[in-house]
Amino acid sequence: MPSQSEMTHVEVLLVEDNPYDAELTIRALKQHNLANHLHHVTDGVEALEFLTGSGRYSGRAPVVVPRVVLLDLKLPKLDGAEVLRRMRADDRLKHIPVVILTSSREEQDLVKTYALGANSYVVKPVEFGDFTSAVAELGMYWLLLNQPPATPSRGATAQPAMARAGSGAF
Amino acid sequence: MTSQRVADFLAIAAAGIGVMVLVGWLTDNAILTSIDPSCISMKPNTAVCMILIAMAVVLVRRSPVAWRVTARVICGVVAAMALLTIGQYVKHADFGVDRLLYHAGGPEPYTVYPGRMSPVASILFLAVSAAVGAMGTRCGARVTKLAWPFCMIVTTTLMIGYVFGSVSLVSLSSDTPISLPALLAFTMLGVAIFAVHPDRSLLSALNPSTPGGLLWRGLLIPALLVLVVVGWLRVQAEMAGLIDMRFGVALFTVLVGAFIVVLAGRTAMTLNRMDAERERIAAERDRYFSSSLDLVCVADLNGRFLRVNPAWGRTLGFSDDELLSRPFMDFIHPDDREKTIAAYDSPAQGHEVTALENRYRRKDGTYVWLNWNATAPTGPDRLIYAAARDVTEQKTHEEHRRALTAALEHSVEEARAANKELEAFSYSVSHDLRAPLRAIDGFARILTSEHASQLDTEGHRLLDVVRENSGRMGQLIDDLLQFSRLGRKDIEPRTVDMTALVHRTVERLRPDMGDRKIALHLHPLPPASGDAALLEVVWTNLLSNAIKYTRPRAEAQIEVSGEIVDGHRVYRVRDNGVGFDMQYAQKLFGVFQRLHPATEFEGTGVGLALVQRILHRHGGRVWVDAKPDQGAVFEFELPTEGGVHAVPV
Structure with missing residues (x-):
């Protein structure tokens, strides 16, 4: 269980059940110094508990929300699409940018998650070089370039933006 | 020409006779007043009554109410005149009605009362005025039915009297006989009254295509004419002294008998021919009925067969008696009864049944499919004429085909489901295959870049082989994905x-x-x-x-x-x-x-x-x-x- 201070400064929430994908993603972000405030959860339920400060994270005060959520679609318990749907239905969470990071090239997944309010859709490339650059580019975009709303729980709506990260992105 | 126009025409002709007689009186012309000057004349009051009653016959059937009322008033006047005349005869009195129009003095031949209407004419006027007065009312047809035969019988009898020159017959034992013009006019009126309410059954009895009509026209009417003609000839010959009475009777009997034999023979032959033709037509119809390959039947509204053709026995195996002894619903498959009743009810409402299909039980307990066409109930007995065709074979084919189609649809559905499952499988496998590949490629790469110093040249080559193969497998998966995606697009x-x-x-x-x-x-x-x-x-x-x-x-x-x-x-x-x-x-x-x-x-x-x-x-x-x-x-x-x-x- 991470310490309380780590919990409050989370900038990236990585929702990924495959430990190797997670490791590669974190490694790619670390290379560009973007993984200092990253928290990794392995299923959809835990992701929602973390964001709302409930269940395993009932001690966490969700004062500062992540700047971006990297969300896999195929997850145990609650899948990525359902996590996204619940986030967008929750007033406290609906402005958090969500990037879908998945193996699926399927048109229907793409259409469905954009309809649910995903901000970006990135297909994980198999080739490591492509994968590293894709993750790095989207990390830089959302953590360094993108300007979040001033008061995340209310106020201006985050503009949906699509990161064209690498050759594998749609 | 309609019978109503015949009535008008005859009434006007009767009135014409009245006018002719009046003209005869005015011009002192005996031919006009009596046709044969040796016979009694038609009196002016009879002539006027004849004109009036003939007008009434025409007027009473016209639509303006005033005309109909006028006609009935005329009937009353004529009837009153007739009654007064009859009163005079009965009471041996003189009420002065005879001289209203008749001023000629001197005796008249055949009568002791100059200028008086004959008793027969008075009675006929009563009958005719009653019939005409009743026309257009509810009992009009019934009165007419009595009046016209009465007129016709009286006038025909008296006409025969004139033909034979029998004074006693003409005067009906009274002192004053009816005149020839009056007789003709009454005959016309009688036919006119008949034409107003023609008796259909009598008319159809005279139709020559029926045996009855043939008897009337071919035998009875000619025989009556022969009787009159031969009788007249006999009377003339006897009176001229050519033959004596015994010879006259013998000749009359032989001639009339011969005529009747000839007429009866001819009529009998015609009747036989008609009967033979009728039998031939019936036999043809029966042959058609009994040799029809379709199941033909006649049924009543009580749900029973009245007649079935032999095709029924051949198809179902039941005898005709068995089929006729029970309601036909008993033979119908229980599942088909409801729709049969529904279809059967529809001809009761005046509709035909077409292409009704139901199953009939055979004697061996199996069922045949019949396809029905039936008339709406027709004729005075409200019978249903129906024909059915055995369509069991077509139905079996149809069911077989339907089963095949269903099986085919089922397997297409199964194939589709299996296909879908397969697509879902390949989709999910392809995705799940990518993650380990990414790990293999990724960690091999990390090994080469971060742990290069610990590897010799062979180690680097082997890692390159690992990376090359994972890349190739990635390409295979991408191609396979595209291939499987095509099945769903x-x-x-x-x-x-x-x-x-x-x-x-x-x-x-x-x-x-x-x-x-x-x-x-x-x-x-x-x-x-x-x-x-x-x-x-x-x-x-x-x-x-x-x-x-x-x-x-x-x-x-x-x-x-x-x-x-x-x-x-x-x-x-x-x-x-x-x-x-x-x-x-x-x-x-x-x-x-x-x-x-x-x-x-x-x-x-x-x-x-x-x-x-x-x-x-x-x-x-x-x-x-x-x-x-x-x-x-x-x-x-x-x-x-x-x-x-x-x-x-």
């Missing part, structure tokens, strides 16, 4: 400009050609009907193959052409590449089937399988002709239109 056929599509594809493949010397011959192509994106995949694969397999050639030749053959569009890609042995041609279009090692020509072996699948989905096909080292010709064909499979299979 709906095809939207549109007109596709194939010439432009080929040019576009060639431009896209330009980087693959590098600085090779390639002669491209792109001929104009007929447009196709299909999915442009999928057809582009076809061209991409065929052209990139051509580019790939001509690589060993110093100058590559690639030719693209196409034409319309028998309504099909045929397209062709010809190259001078390495070709192959035709015995492996069929293998070429299978998934992951390759004829060349990947070290020589890269590729996964999905491309041509994809091409074939796309063309099959379009209702087309692809084939190839090649020789080792002599190049290959790939040809594909697309149907003109409508050949596209609507359902993904």
Whole structure:
């Protein structure tokens, strides 16, 4: 269980059940110094508990929300699409940018998650070089370039933006 | 001419006789007043009454109420006149009515009361005025029915009296006989009254096509005429002293008898002929009924057969008695009774039954399917005439066909479900295969970059082999995904400009050609009907193959052409590449089937399988002709239109 201070400064929430994908993603972000405030959860339920400060994270005060959520679609318990749907239905969470990071090239997944309010859709490339650059580019975009709303729980709506990260992105 | 106009015509003729007599009195012309001056004359008051009653016959049937009222008043006046006259005869009195119009003095022949209407005429006037007065009322037809035979019998009898010159018959034992003009006029009135309310049954009895009419017209009426004529001749001959009474009776009997024998013989022959014809028609109808292969029957509204033809026995195995003894509903399959009743109720409401199908039980307990056509209830007995046809065989075929169709639909559904399952499986496998590949590639890469110092040259080579193979597997998975995705994609056929599509594809493949010397011959192509994106995949694969397999050639030749053959569009890609042995041609279009090692020509072996699948989905096909080292010709064909499979299979 991470310490309380780590919990409050989370900038990236990585929702990924495959430990190797997670490791590669974190490694790619670390290379560009973007993984200092990253928290990794392995299923959809835990992701929602973390964001709302409930269940395993009932001690966490969700004062500062992540700047971006990297969300896999195929997850145990609650899948990525359902996590996204619940986030967008929750007033406290609906402005958090969500990037879908998945193996699926399927048109229907793409259409469905954009309809649910995903901000970006990135297909994980198999080739490591492509994968590293894709993750790095989207990390830089959302953590360094993108300007979040001033008061995340209310106020201006985050503009949906699509990161064209690498050759594998749609 | 309608019977009403006949009535008007005869009434006017009777009035004409009255007018003629009045003119005779005014001009002192005995021929006009009595026709035969040796006989009694028609009196002026009789003539006036005749004109009046004839007017009443015409007026009483006209629509204005005033006319009808006038007619009835006239009837009253005439009846009153007749009653007064009869009163005079009965009371031997003189009420002065005789001299209202008659002023001639002196005795009249045949009567002791000059100027007086005869008693017979008075009685006939009473009858006629009653009939005319009743016309148009509820009992009019009934009074007419009594009045006209009375008129006709009296006038006919008296006419025969005149013919035979019998004074006692003409005067009906009274002192004053009826005159000849009056007799004629009353005959006309009698027929006129009959014409106003014609007796249909009597008229039809006179119809010569019926046996009754034949008897009347062929035998009875001529016999009566013969009797009168021969009787008159006999009287004349006896009176002239040519023959005596005994000879007269003998001659009369012989002549009349001979005539009757001739007439009866003729009539009998005609009747026999009519009967024979009738029997022939009936026999023909019976033959038609009994030899019909359809099941013909007559049924009543109580739900029973009245008559069935032998086809019933042949089809169901029941005897006619068995069929007629029970309501026909007993023979119908319980499941079909309701719809039969519904259809049977519909002719009761005046509708016909057509193409009703139900099952009838046979004696052996099995059922036959019958297809029915039935009339609406017809005739005075409200009978139903129906014909049914045994359609068991068609029904069995139909059911068989339906079962086959259902089975086919079921297996299509199963195939579709299996297909869908397979797609879901390959989708999920393909995705799950990518994650470990990414890990293999990723960690191998990390090993080479971050732990390079700990590896010797062989270690680096082995890691490169690992990475190369994971990359190849990634490509295989991508191709397989595309191939499986094609099974789910709906095809939207549109007109596709194939010439432009080929040019576009060639431009896209330009980087693959590098600085090779390639002669491209792109001929104009007929447009196709299909999915442009999928057809582009076809061209991409065929052209990139051509580019790939001509690589060993110093100058590559690639030719693209196409034409319309028998309504099909045929397209062709010809190259001078390495070709192959035709015995492996069929293998070429299978998934992951390759004829060349990947070290020589890269590729996964999905491309041509994809091409074939796309063309099959379009209702087309692809084939190839090649020789080792002599190049290959790939040809594909697309149907003109409508050949596209609507359902993904």
